[in-house]
Each structure stands twice: as structure tokens, then as C-alpha cells.
Amino acid sequence: MDKNLYSFILKYSLRQQVIITVLSLISFVPYYYYLSMPKTIVNQGIEGKNISYPVDVMGLGLLRLDNTDYLLLLCVGFLALVLVQQGFKYAINYFQGVAGERMLRRLRYELYGRILRFPLPTFRRTSQGEIIPMVIAEVEPIGGFIGESFALPIFQGGMLLVIFTFLVIQNPLMALAAVALYPIQFYFVPRMQAKVRALGRERIKNQRRLSDRIGETISGVPELHTHDASNPMLAEFSRRLSISYWIRVEIFQRKFMIKFLNNFIQQLGPFFFYAIGGYLAIRGHMDVGTVVAAVNAHKEMGAPWKELLNHYQTREDVKQKYEQVVSQFEPEGMRPAEDQTAEPSEPVSLCGPIAVSGVVLNDDQDQPILENLSLTLPWPARVAVVGDHGRDEMLQLLGRMIVPARGKILANEHNLADLPETVTGRRLAYVGASSYIFNTTLGNNLFLGLRHRPMQPRTREGAEQSRFERELGEALASGNSPHDPDADWTDYAAAGARGPEDITAAAIVALQTAAFDEDVYQIGMRGTLDPEQKPEIAERVLAARLAFREKLSNGALADLVENWDPARYNSNATVAENLMFGTARNGIYQEDNLARDPHILSVLDAVGLRQRFLEIGYEVAGTMVELFADLPPEHEFFQQFSFISSDDLPDYKDLLLRTKPDALDQLPESDRIRLMSLPFKLVLARHRLGHFNESERDAILRGRKIFAETLPSERRDAIAFFDPDHFTISSSIVDNILFGRVAYGQAQAQEKIGRVMADVVEQMRLREPIIEVGLQFEVGIAGARLTAAQRQKLAVARALVKRPDWLLLSEATATLDPRSHAQVVKAVIEARKDAGLIWSLQRATDCELFDMVVVMEHGRVAQFGPYAELCEKHGRFKQMLAPA
Amino acid sequence: MSLNEEVELLRRIPLFAKIEASKLKLLAFTSQRLTYKPGDVLFHQGDPGDAAFVIIGGEADVMVDAPGGQLKVAHLKQNDFVGEIAILCDVPRTATVIAATEVTTLRIEKDLFFRLIADFPQIAIEIMRVLAQRLERTTTDLRTLSAKLKS
Structure with a gap:
């Protein structure tokens, strides 16, 4: 990696730099005309000086214009020049931005690539908190600088030169006087700035330590809790912030002092002009016009001169930053990039002593x-x-x-x-x-260990392919990775598999050896699959559902599971599940939202249960308050058994106190929703509170039908219905095979069901597909x-x-x-x-x-x-x- | 069976006879009522103990592992309770309990069990009484056995 910023810039962006510089220089031409046009408009167009009408515009006698038309032409010309001038500005800015961003991308990629090649012991000395800000935040200004690294000094310097030349032509003495103080500024300001930059570096170092500290806090947070160590951490952090603060204070003092001096020196110019020029004018050695012209010219030169000084300072700053970052990323013993990128020319086997x-x-x-x-x-x-x-x-x-x-x-x-x-x-x-x-x-x-390089390119079509090619071209232009992260990288042969179809089998062998297959299988059972993508597996799960029911129907196991039956109430499931006969796929039909959902309420109205829900909600709330009122709020029973969290219990208590059972209708909307949300959570077999008699359960079954029939079309994806002949989307595989609820109060039900389930899975050859589902599990x-x-x-x-x-x-x-x-x-x-x-x-x-x-x-x-x-x-x- | 019926049923068990209705309701609501088929095991000797059981219906046998196989040491019937030793002394289960007929039990979690004892001295006394009876019976058995061994 280039140690010097400029050789890095020239090596990778010479072409862009030339383009940007040339564009900048060309833009002088329209700029010059743009500046001189107002004078022409005023003098010739309006005042008619040095011109006679009609004007022969091209000098060929083709276009003759009178005064107003000529004025109009000049104004249009002015507008055109503005367009051209701004067009150049746009192009220059755009190219500068792109060139800078490409270089920044290259730099970040290079730094990240180096992290991947750091020798392991380096990481014992360097922490994440130090490395990450270097790659992300600290190199950011470098990108901005690179775009203008050549163009800006050339452009602004040129501008300065043009104005200076103009001044020299007007009056050489005054021109010299206008720039007389520049060398002083040029000499002193950067020197003073150097100290500010040193402080800035100090601050960055301190900030790295700060971010390191935060990272460490997050990693070690359990230790801090168990040893009540947050106060020393806070004190330590406070000290670091204090260091940052005082550095900043010093920076402010110096920075604004520089500004003060800068402005002062800048104003020394007019002081001399007025004092010396004025003196000479009084004595008659010089005319007043020259003095005014010199003051104006000095003012004109102020802007480019400031830009140049700024650029010079940023350059020093960025150069140092670059060198500092680069030196951090060159630890001893780092292997070359080819170590990871170059494919071995012939296979090397290490099968040997x-x-x-x-x-x-x-x-x-x-x-x-x-x-x-x-x-x-x-x-x-x-x-x-x-x-x-x-x-x-x-x-x-x-x-x-x-x-x-x-x-x-x-x-x-x-x-x-x-x-x-x-x-x-x-x-x-x-x-x-x-x-x-x-x-x-x-x-x-x-x-992870099978993915070293893309094995099978990913096929794309049309717009997607052209987009990919564009991205790839850009990646190459920034010296980034030429590989497609979406390709199939898996080296199936390395695992002893032929391809995607039998990689799971190979994986299972490894999983078994590591005694991990049962874990993945259990994870897979709790996962789900998309029946549209894997229709054949979904089919087998349905077959397993049947086989499972068959096995359970005989003798001792018969009472273990209560199946989903469209025509029957499932007393081991919640009232909500019974009413909707499906599971919510998003928030719309989540249990807590049901009591205020217009569709659900319309269903309850249709079967005449709305009022009853309110009454049952009132009774359930009463029972909960009676049962749980004496328990301390942190008691685990609240989590395990209560419909009402310990936080909400006092609210319900109040609600019950100010409510009469025969005046539930008069409750405000929010209270009614509160009460009505409770019955949806009831599981009749488990809670045994004696609600929902047979006719009410029948009403729920009627509501079940109406719910499905009146389901708004835009909500079709909000619920997955239980259907004996179809895979329930977004339900787990185990729930799909079980297709019901485990009956309450049956001893060792889970173990017995688990055994039958394992048999059925084996019989339907589902273990491998389920492990495949388990492999999709996000590990966090x-x-x-x-x-x-x-x-x-x-x-x-x-x-x-x-x-x-x-x-x-x-x-x-x-x-x-x-x-x-x-x-x-x-x-x-x-x-x-x-x-x-x-x-x-x-x-x-x-x-x-x-x-x-x-x-x-x-x-x-x-x-x-x-x-x-x-x-x-x-x-x-x-x-x-x-x-x- | 509804919760209120279950409370009535619990009230008939001597252990819970003097507890107020609301506490019994909490007990019924938070304790699992489990049904075991004949031959099902309530718990195995050596398992960690996490709950006590009250037999609401049916009968069960208490077995201990002996050198020659399992040995039946006691018989449980309605209103008996079992499994309290493991949670009181924090030791593994000292015996295996097997359902002899279809057995219905109330499973009381360790935590709740201690709450009950703390809140209701009459439960503690009742448990002490039963434990004392068991100790007395064991001592008698021991005495008979020692006499047999000596002779």
C-alpha cells in the first residue's frame, strides 16, 4: 500500500484527475465571458456606448438588430453563459465526487482486506473499537479531499493569477501591495495550524479509546451487573470524555485565534492601501481611482486565496491521517494478498506425515x-x-x-x-x-469451510443482469472483489457431495459425528417451510399428520392430542384460535388486537356473542384479581398463569370497582376493549373457569364459518387457516404434524407424543428435510x-x-x-x-x-x-x- | 370439571380442609391436574424432585430399588400426598411411584408448596403428622427386622 497519499491518488485516479483539471481549466473561458457580459449589457445594450444601431451581429450582414432586440440577445447570451458555467460546475463536482468515492471505496476495501490478513497476535493488541472507526469514519474526509486534490489548487491558483495579472496591468505597485502580506500568512498560519492538527489527532486517538470502551462494556455487561461495576465504568468514561472536552477547548482557543489573526492580516491590506495610497494621493503621487481599484482587487483575491489556504491545511491534515491509518494497517508478519486470492496452480494434498x-x-x-x-x-x-x-x-x-x-x-x-x-x-x-x-x-x-470461491455463477436476466454488470464494472474500477456474493460458492465435492441435492446428506454425517444432528432436527421441527417451494416435502408432512393421528387413535394414547376439526370446538385451544380456526401470520389477528378489530367484532355481532364476551371478560377479570391480588408483582405465576400482567392488575382492579355488571355497556370504549380482550385467551380445558357453555361454543363454531367467509381480501395473508388437507403456512412442522393441541392434564404427554412423532418422521423419511429446515435457522x-x-x-x-x-x-x-x-x-x-x-x-x-x-x-x-x-x-x- | 368443583374436591382432602376458598382456588388454578394410566410412573427414584402430588382419585404403589429388584413399600389412595420429601429436603426422589389404577393427581410445584406451608400452619402440621406416622411405622419395621436378624 502506498505510504504517500499523492502517489496513491496518482496511481489509481490519474485519468480522473486529468479530466477534472482540464474541465476546470476550460471552465475559465465561459467564466471570463460570464464576468464580462454584464459590462457589455450595461455599456452597449442599455447605454449604447461604443456601438451603432442596427448592429450587424455576425459581421456578415445576415442578422441586423436594433437596440432592444440586441439587448434581448445579450440577455439570452448571458443566460446561456450561466447555463454553460453551471454545467461545468455540475460536471466538475460530479466527477470530483465520483473520483473521491471510488478512491474511498478502494481504500476501505484495501484496509478491510488487510484486516483479513493480519497475523493473529495483532488482534491481541488491537481492539475492534480502534480498527472500526479507522475504516469507517476516519478515512471519510480523505475521499472528499481526493476529488479536489489537484483541481482545486490549479483552479483557485489560476483565478488568483488572473486577478493578479489584471492588477499588475492596472498598477504594478498596487498589485504588489495587495499581495505583500500573503507570504506572512502563508508562513505563520500553517505553523499555528500544525498544533491544532496535533490536538485533533490526540482527540481522534481518544475517541478510538472511547469507542473501544463502549464495545468492551457491551461485551462484558453481565460481569458489570453481577459485580455492580457500573459506577467505576461511568467514572472512567467520564474521564475519557473530560480528556476530549479539554482537547476541544484548547482547539477552540487556538483555532479561533488563528481565525482572528487571519482576518486581521486580511484587513491589514486595506489599512495600508488607505493609509499609504491615501497619503500618496493627497501628495498627488497617485490618483484616487487606483487606490479604490486596489482595494477592490484585494477583496476579489480574498476568496480564492482563502480557498487555497484552506486546501493547503486540509491537505496536510488528510495526508497525516492517511499515513497514520496506513501505518496502523501494516503489522509485521502480514501475508501478501495473493495468499488468499490466488488459486493454487495444481491441487496440493497434505495427506501425509x-x-x-x-x-x-x-x-x-x-x-x-x-x-x-x-x-x-x-x-x-x-x-x-x-x-x-x-x-x-x-x-x-x-x-x-x-x-x-x-x-x-x-x-x-x-x-x-x-x-x-x-x-x-x-x-x-x-x-x-x-x-x-x-x-x-x-x-x-x-x-463456511466449503465456500472459497464462486463455483456456479448465478444466472440473471434482463435488467437484473445489466444492473449486476454495472455494479461489477464499478467494483473493478475501485479495485474491489470481482466475485459475485450471490453465486453458489459451495464446493460440494469437498464435502463428498455431488451437488445441492445431496449436500444435506453429507452435512448430516458431520452433524451426527459431532452429536449435533438431534439438536438441528429439533430446531427444524420448530421451524417451518414454504409449501409452494417444497410441495413434495409439504405433502410428506401431511402424510405424517395422517400417520400420526392413526397411531394416536389406538388405546392408551388416544387422549393425548385434541385435533383440529373444522366442525368441533377444541377445548385445549384458545377461544381466539377456535373462532378464527387458524394462526395469525402478522399483527392484525394477534390475540391482543382482536377485541378492537372491526372484522372480529362483526363476526361476534353476527353470532350474538359480543355482549357475552364483555360479560365473560368482566368475570375473568374478577377471577384474576381475586386469585392474584395478594401475590407479589414479581411472582412467576403472573407470567405462567395470569391473563393480566402484574402491571395491569391495579388498573383492572379499579375498573372492576367502578363498574356494575349490569352496566357494562356504559363503559368507555377503552375499558370495554380491555375486558373483551380477556375471553380470547381462555383455554377451556386448562383454565376451567366454567365459561362458554355448549350453546356458546356452538355460536363460536358458527362464527368460525362467518369469519372465513367474510375475511376481507386484503387480509388473506394475515391468517393461515387450519385445513386437514393442507400444510398450515407459517406454522411449525411439529404443529403441522400434530395438527391439534396437546390435551391438558395427561401425564407425560410430551414424552409420549415425542416418541410417536419420531416414529412417524422416520417412517415418512422426513428427518433429512426437517434437518434441512433446521439449517435455515438464524443463529443470532x-x-x-x-x-x-x-x-x-x-x-x-x-x-x-x-x-x-x-x-x-x-x-x-x-x-x-x-x-x-x-x-x-x-x-x-x-x-x-x-x-x-x-x-x-x-x-x-x-x-x-x-x-x-x-x-x-x-x-x-x-x-x-x-x-x-x-x-x-x-x-x-x-x-x-x-x-x- | 370446573374450577369451583375442583375447589370443593380439594376442600374434602384433610390437608386442605382449613384453607380459605380463595387460596384453594389459586392452588387449583395454578396446579396441574394430571391423569395417569395404570402403569404410568409419577416419578422415578433418583430423579430431582420439583413437585409434590396429592392423589385426587385412584391408587398408586410406592416402590424402592432393592438388590433383588423393586420392592413395594407403600400403597397410596385418595387424599394421600406423596413426593414431599424430595422437595422438603432437596434430595433426589427416594422412591418410585407407579399408578396402580387410573390415577388423578394434583401436581403442586415446589414453589407453591413452600408458599402454602408458610402461609398455612395447619398444612405444615398436617404434613408433620403424616411424616411422623411414616417415621413411626418405619421405626416399627426396623425394630421387627433387627429382632429377626438377631435371632
Whole structure:
């Protein structure tokens, strides 16, 4: 990356700079005429000086105009010049903006690309809070500057020169006097400005620390809560703000002092003109006109001169900023860009023995972590690494995550340090104890290791394609990535699959090995699918629904589920569900909105239940107040059982006190809505409050029909109806198979249903499609919607699915419970039978199934050999095996 | 069965006889009424205890794991309560309870159970009485067994 801003500008935007400069210079011509036109209009057009009418315009005798027509022509000419002049201005501004934005884009892309190539230890010293503002905010002014970096000084300088020349022609002495003070300004102001800029840099540094602090606060917020540590944080933050404040105060003092001096010097000009010129005029050495002309010219020169000074100052500022940012983005040991972009000319296989010789690795304080480590691992081999520190670093070295200070690591006779990431990132896989999960779907996380370059271009048509081509052209013009992020990037062959059709099968194998398949299956069961996109799967879900009902209909399981039956009231579902016979797909038919919804109210009117809902609402509110009034507001029963939150309970209490049951009609609208919203939430079998007798339930069934018939057409997407013959859109798969509600009061209903459900899913071969649905699950920021154990299992599965030559696991399953841990160890060892596996483990007892065991002690290999052999020998390993 | 009927039913159980109606209503509303088929297990020995049960209808057997298989140690019928030891002493379930006929129970969550004891001394006394009876019976059994062993 260019260290100097100007060489960066010239290297990547020379053409644009030339265009902009040339445009600026050409624009002088219309500008000159634009300036002189008013004089011509006044002198010739209006006053008729130095001209005789009719005027022969072109000098050919073709167009002869009298006074008024000529005036009109001159005015039109003036308008045309304004247009041309503004047109140039528009073009120049536009090109400047585009050139600047392209360069800014290039710069940001380059910086981001460098972050991707930073050596890992850099991130221990540099925090997110420092890097992010550099890439986003701090380079912003550079873009604005680049557009005008050449054009502005040339244009304004030219302007200055023109005016100066004009002055010299008028009166050389006065011209010299007008600029006499410029050298002083040019000398002093930037020097004073330098201190302000230094303060500005200080402020930026402080702001980086501020944003770093905020980032840290967000990451560590649970710790701050549990230790009541917000006050020291606030105090610390306050101090940082104070630093910023005082820097700003000093900046203000200096900046406005500069302004003061600047203006003062600027006004010294007229002072001299009036004093000296006036004196000379009185003495008769000079005429008054010249003095006035000099004052005016000096005023004229003020604007471009100010622009030039400003530009000069911004330039210094931006140059420094650029150099500062660039130097931050050149850490030692960064690999070249080709390391990640260049495809290897021929495939490199690392399926072979690993030879580590004389490897030395030091930490930040130059204390040795690994000392002269030498180790040879055969191929294929499944190796356990136990012992004290240095294990994780050794695995990171083997995964080429870091490079050793000294020594060499060969894998299948290739020196790891020489291999590009396009090889090591595909043939090796390292999983640490806290692997990062990205905020996207489970599947995208799982297939991360299969996506290195676009494999299958995405076909676009018509406008979409031309738009894409335009975007691509622009990306190339800014030196950005030429790849299409929407292409299919998945390298199916790397996972052992033929294509999109059997990648899930390959994924399932990896998921099973990592003991993660059941989790994904359960997640998938709670997910949904679009029956229009996957009609065949939806069909199978419907078949499963039938099979499930069949299995439940016999004997002991019969009472577990109450099915959705269009002709019957489901007493295990809410009144709202019974009335609408469907689930809300957006806010319109959400339970809380029903009592004020005109459509719902019209349905209630049609079946004569509106008044009854109000009465039941009154009774339910009474019961709730009676039951829950004595409980403390934070009691969990409110959440579990009450229809009324603890916050609202006092309001309802008031409402009941000022209401008589026979005067419910007279309640204000808002109170009626409050009461009427309660009955919709009743589940008759569960709440058993004795409301809704048989005839009222029949009325609801009638209302169900009317609701569907009168559903406004624009609300068709607001609800998904329960239909025995169709997949219920936006309901989960498990609800679609269940197609009903679990009956209240049946012991162990969930477990029994779960077993039958698993049978049916197996029978209908639905497990794979359901896992596919599970892979669509959005995992949240850093995988927050998964448990810690699930995140680890996902990370292991992600490494397994790309089938690396050597799989390196560094306590990658540490948060799993002992049983799952043992299960994953066993499965992974089995899966890596003819391949390479190196697993750093905490407990020596976990090593039994491995081919080889490496015992580390003080950064060296203390013991190496098969498990059984090490168990016999006296040494570190035997000590580790012994119970404490 | 409506909530009010259930309150009437609870009132007939000696344990709850002296509790005011509104509290019984809360108890009925917040406790799950569960139906078990014959052979269903209310809970297993060794499980963590999170609730106590009152038998509203039906009968159940209390079994403990013994070296030679399961051993029946008690029989539960209507109005008995079970499962209180695990939540009182915070220990795993000390026995397995299996439904002998179709059994209906009221499942009282740990939290609610402690609230009831705290709010109603008569419940605490009733529970103490039952526990004491059980202890007395166990002691008698122990005495008989020791005598047998000695002879």
C-alpha cells in the first residue's frame, strides 16, 4: 500500500484527475465571458456606448438588430453563459465526487482486506473499537479531499493569477501591495495550524479509546451487573470524555485565534492601501481611482486565496491521517494478498506425515511458549495431545494459524509456511475452544469451510443482469472483489457431495459425528417451510399428520392430542384460535388486537356473542384479581398463569370497582376493549373457569364459518387457516404434524407424543428435510440463539464437513457434558479412521481410543507413543492418569 | 370439571380442609391436574424432585430399588400426598411411584408448596403428622427386622 497519499491518488485516479483539471481549466473561458457580459449589457445594450444601431451581429450582414432586440440577445447570451458555467460546475463536482468515492471505496476495501490478513497476535493488541472507526469514519474526509486534490489548487491558483495579472496591468505597485502580506500568512498560519492538527489527532486517538470502551462494556455487561461495576465504568468514561472536552477547548482557543489573526492580516491590506495610497494621493503621487481599484482587487483575491489556504491545511491534515491509518494497517508478519486470492496452480494434498523440527514460539513478552519442539506424526494418524501449556499454540501452528519464530513444519513434505491460505484453509481445519459462530443461518455457518470461491455463477436476466454488470464494472474500477456474493460458492465435492441435492446428506454425517444432528432436527421441527417451494416435502408432512393421528387413535394414547376439526370446538385451544380456526401470520389477528378489530367484532355481532364476551371478560377479570391480588408483582405465576400482567392488575382492579355488571355497556370504549380482550385467551380445558357453555361454543363454531367467509381480501395473508388437507403456512412442522393441541392434564404427554412423532418422521423419511429446515435457522449474533454446547458442536461439525486432511481440535468440546464429550470423541475418532486428527484434550483418560498420544511439558514433547505403552512407562502420562 | 368443583374436591382432602376458598382456588388454578394410566410412573427414584402430588382419585404403589429388584413399600389412595420429601429436603426422589389404577393427581410445584406451608400452619402440621406416622411405622419395621436378624 502506498505510504504517500499523492502517489496513491496518482496511481489509481490519474485519468480522473486529468479530466477534472482540464474541465476546470476550460471552465475559465465561459467564466471570463460570464464576468464580462454584464459590462457589455450595461455599456452597449442599455447605454449604447461604443456601438451603432442596427448592429450587424455576425459581421456578415445576415442578422441586423436594433437596440432592444440586441439587448434581448445579450440577455439570452448571458443566460446561456450561466447555463454553460453551471454545467461545468455540475460536471466538475460530479466527477470530483465520483473520483473521491471510488478512491474511498478502494481504500476501505484495501484496509478491510488487510484486516483479513493480519497475523493473529495483532488482534491481541488491537481492539475492534480502534480498527472500526479507522475504516469507517476516519478515512471519510480523505475521499472528499481526493476529488479536489489537484483541481482545486490549479483552479483557485489560476483565478488568483488572473486577478493578479489584471492588477499588475492596472498598477504594478498596487498589485504588489495587495499581495505583500500573503507570504506572512502563508508562513505563520500553517505553523499555528500544525498544533491544532496535533490536538485533533490526540482527540481522534481518544475517541478510538472511547469507542473501544463502549464495545468492551457491551461485551462484558453481565460481569458489570453481577459485580455492580457500573459506577467505576461511568467514572472512567467520564474521564475519557473530560480528556476530549479539554482537547476541544484548547482547539477552540487556538483555532479561533488563528481565525482572528487571519482576518486581521486580511484587513491589514486595506489599512495600508488607505493609509499609504491615501497619503500618496493627497501628495498627488497617485490618483484616487487606483487606490479604490486596489482595494477592490484585494477583496476579489480574498476568496480564492482563502480557498487555497484552506486546501493547503486540509491537505496536510488528510495526508497525516492517511499515513497514520496506513501505518496502523501494516503489522509485521502480514501475508501478501495473493495468499488468499490466488488459486493454487495444481491441487496440493497434505495427506501425509507431519514433521515438526526445532520450532520456537514466543509470546508477546518474548517468553518462550514452545521451545525447540520437534515431533513426527505418521499418516494416517489420530493423535491426542495432553499436558500443560503450549498445546493450543502447537495446534494453531499445525493449522498455519500462526507461524513459528524459528523452525519448520512439514505436512506431506510441504512447508506450511510457504503454502498459501488457499491451500491451508482448505486442507487443514482448526477448531478452538471458543469458535466464532456468525450471525447467519445454521447452514451458512456449517458450510463456511466449503465456500472459497464462486463455483456456479448465478444466472440473471434482463435488467437484473445489466444492473449486476454495472455494479461489477464499478467494483473493478475501485479495485474491489470481482466475485459475485450471490453465486453458489459451495464446493460440494469437498464435502463428498455431488451437488445441492445431496449436500444435506453429507452435512448430516458431520452433524451426527459431532452429536449435533438431534439438536438441528429439533430446531427444524420448530421451524417451518414454504409449501409452494417444497410441495413434495409439504405433502410428506401431511402424510405424517395422517400417520400420526392413526397411531394416536389406538388405546392408551388416544387422549393425548385434541385435533383440529373444522366442525368441533377444541377445548385445549384458545377461544381466539377456535373462532378464527387458524394462526395469525402478522399483527392484525394477534390475540391482543382482536377485541378492537372491526372484522372480529362483526363476526361476534353476527353470532350474538359480543355482549357475552364483555360479560365473560368482566368475570375473568374478577377471577384474576381475586386469585392474584395478594401475590407479589414479581411472582412467576403472573407470567405462567395470569391473563393480566402484574402491571395491569391495579388498573383492572379499579375498573372492576367502578363498574356494575349490569352496566357494562356504559363503559368507555377503552375499558370495554380491555375486558373483551380477556375471553380470547381462555383455554377451556386448562383454565376451567366454567365459561362458554355448549350453546356458546356452538355460536363460536358458527362464527368460525362467518369469519372465513367474510375475511376481507386484503387480509388473506394475515391468517393461515387450519385445513386437514393442507400444510398450515407459517406454522411449525411439529404443529403441522400434530395438527391439534396437546390435551391438558395427561401425564407425560410430551414424552409420549415425542416418541410417536419420531416414529412417524422416520417412517415418512422426513428427518433429512426437517434437518434441512433446521439449517435455515438464524443463529443470532455470535450464535447467541444456540447454547454454548451447541455452538461447540456446530464448530466441530463445520470442520468435519469439509473433510480436511488434518483436523485439529483444541479443546473443541470442552463445554460438553462428560457423556456427550465421550460420545463425540468416539465418533470423531471413528470418522477420521484413514485421515489425520490431532486433538488437544484436558483429561488423560480421554486418550484411550487414539492411535498416538503426545504429552507436552513446559513447551516440549515429554512423551510420545501409543496409549497402552505410555500407561506402562513411568512418566508424566502415568502421573496424569493417576487420580488426584 | 370446573374450577369451583375442583375447589370443593380439594376442600374434602384433610390437608386442605382449613384453607380459605380463595387460596384453594389459586392452588387449583395454578396446579396441574394430571391423569395417569395404570402403569404410568409419577416419578422415578433418583430423579430431582420439583413437585409434590396429592392423589385426587385412584391408587398408586410406592416402590424402592432393592438388590433383588423393586420392592413395594407403600400403597397410596385418595387424599394421600406423596413426593414431599424430595422437595422438603432437596434430595433426589427416594422412591418410585407407579399408578396402580387410573390415577388423578394434583401436581403442586415446589414453589407453591413452600408458599402454602408458610402461609398455612395447619398444612405444615398436617404434613408433620403424616411424616411422623411414616417415621413411626418405619421405626416399627426396623425394630421387627433387627429382632429377626438377631435371632
